[in-house]
Amino acid sequence: MTQASSDNALLGAPWPAAAAAMMSTGGDCFEACASAGVAWQSELAKFANRRIAENHRSWSALLSARDLESVLTIQQQWGLRAANDYTEEATRIARLITSLTLTGTTPQVQGTTMLLG
Secondary structure: OOHHHHHHHHHHOOHHHHHHHHHHHHHHHHHHHHHHHHHHHHHHHHHHHHHHHHHHHHHHHHHOOOOHHHHHHHHHHHHHHHHHHHHHHHHHHHHHHHHHHOOOOOHHHHHHHHHHO
16 A cells, blocks of 8 residues: 555545554654663763763873873874774764655655665
8 A cells, every 4th residue: 555545545534544554653763762762861871972982092192191192192093093983983973864864755755865875
């Protein structure tokens, strides 16, 4: 059954059946959005924990540095690692946003989009 014929069937259905179908669809959509929100929060918390740990390691190394060359090396390593971490995190967040925007689409659309991403 196509989406259009499914929608038309709902419009012609008796009120209790149409209401139940709409509530079910709404519930499914809410569940998917809530799941995506939890994934988003979890990802941001993991990222924050990783960056805090990395910053702590860098500060500890800076405090034990004995010369300017060591300080510059530690700062350079920290900067490169931070840039890499933020780039990777942006990619993960973009994937989460994509998965949220695909909520309610057909499996074929979701599969095609994931192949392109």
